Amino acid sequence: MDVLRIRGGVPLSGVVSASGSKNAALPMMASCLLAEGPTILERVPNLVDVQTLGQLLTDLGCAVRTSQDGTLSIEVVEESSSEAEYELVRKMRASVCVLGPLLAKRGFARVSLPGGCQIGHRPIDLHLQGLSALGADIEIRNGSVVASAQKLRGARVTMSGPFGSSVTGTCNVMSAATLAHGKTSIEGAAQEPEVVALAEFLNAMGAKIEGAGTETIEIEGVEGLRGTEFTIIPDRIEAATLLIAGAITRGSLAVDDLCVSHLEAVLEVLSDIGVAVEATSSSSVRVDATGNSFRPLRVSAVPYPGVPTDVQAQLMAFLSTIRGQSSIRDQVFPDRFIHCAELNRMGASIQQFGNRAVIRGVDRLQGTHVMASDLRASAALVLAGLVAQGETVVRRIYHLDRGYEVLESKLRCVGADIERMDAADCMKPVQTEMRHSA
Structure with a gap:
């Protein structure tokens, strides 16, 4: 069974394309x-x-x-x-x-x-x-x-x-x-x-x-x-995931072959957080998160044309890295919060209250072994791994393969240190920098 191993801390930069939906x-x-x-x-x-x-x-x-x-x-x-x-x-x-x-x-x-x-x-x-x-x-x-x-x-x-x-x-x-x-x-x-x-x-x-x-x-x-x-039209969820990948790593990333009009709610949220968002054409968006100061935010996942429930987990990973208190309410799938526990294992501070999660941003996430529970949760864990200190190993990525076309290859082309490998090769503990108190 395959896993993804990610060494975090590399800002993404360059251009990547979205696939069909x-x-x-x-x-x-x-x-x-x-x-x-x-x-x-x-x-x-x-x-x-x-x-x-x-x-x-x-x-x-x-x-x-x-x-x-x-x-x-x-x-x-x-x-x-x-x-x-x-x-x-x-x-x-x-x-x-x-x-x-x-x-x-x-x-x-x-x-x-x-x-x-x-x-x-x-x-x-x-x-x-x-x-x-x-x-x-x-x-x-x-x-x-x-x-x-x-x-x-x-x-x-x-x-x-x-x-x-x-x-x-x-x-x-x-x-x-x-x-x-x-x-x-x-x-x-x-x-x-x-x-x-x-x-x-x-x-x-x-x-x-x-x-x-x-x-x-x-x-x-x-x-x-x-x-x-x-x-087939462009995949707006994959495009949103890639844009959030650029933002969470504090990079400068352009995503091509998308449809800007399908992403207006997501682009507005990123802009409200403080990410510089520029639609360079009807089919291309650049996000710049280098040197920006970010703000916590309250977000609700609702049916189109609102913020998609399929982007809720990815936004949660991003908000986990922004100081202050944010919240996400999912009004489409109220139980879609299994990823909270895995993000918390990486050092996030998330509490769930019914169909609402409260996120208190932390200075940094820590790499560790995590397990995907569904398609979009797996994407959120990959995004968290891109910014986490040390190594992250994401298991059960067969969920990811259901909905993302060669995601690791696309991320690697814009600077990510990420590789797909056999789970047996990742049995040894993940190496991260640990602080020990006397």
Whole structure:
């Protein structure tokens, strides 16, 4: 099993590029089940989650071909199987995105209840309620969702939940509704850029969708969809992570191939903290944290266009290094604070109170062995390791590989002392400077 070993204290400098969006690519891949003929997706990140969904689509009768330049070809070649088995679905929550397309195109779907990151309770009730509203018969049987419908019909669907709109639920219902008879109105729809990108992708396939990016999405059902070519949008979460990496190391770093308009809330937070932020174009941002004086901050993670919950852990790592008292409240996933304990092991001072964490900044973090609990927590621990004194070893980085494309290589190219290695080679204690009192 691989780990990342990081020797902290090196300010990052230079230019690094963001990859294509994982959270946009996955629902698009699932929606290829709806189409006749091949679909070509460009700028697809090479991630474990993408590979897992590719294998699932293969099991569901698709021919899936990848190339080294990030191009992915998907074509349905047979439709005899409509069952998404546990061994693949358990690895990735986004696997549930095949439920709507299978139901709409093949009239039946059996999908194991999804797995994924351990970031708290994330039911798929809104998915099931939405598909039921479209006329599907749904039951939970032996740990799987079993859904059937001779022909879906348009309906009014609500995607608002107790912690905001469901992004994957909106994607699932929107995809299914493209082949439903009549008009569907999704109210309380998620407004994230990944939802907008999926709508644009489906429209390129022949769907009739309006209103994506607003609270209400209107879909007029069509008889069929055709394969198309489409380019994946930049990964705003990876871009934010890289920008925070530049800031936490007190470096000067530019991130290219992003979309500035997707990052406005994150850029505002960094600016409020005291980081010099400059959007040099619509696709490039430079952060300069050299010699800056930083301020503690109160942050709330909320649905788009607010600060993403997927950036909460990374911001917490940064705020841990800023003197004064900061706080982060997560209003999307209230239990997403497992990383607090690992950051505290590195010398941070963080206390959790329900869905809120209070951070008292320290002068320096200390390198040690830490263990990732989920995808974004692993990124936060890497960021903390970049600034910590001594060596940090981040374990269970298979979480990181689910959502970041060669992150260590990108960081190394801008000055980070970081390497991937076998866990057996890191069994000896991490060497750090220790102060002993008499």
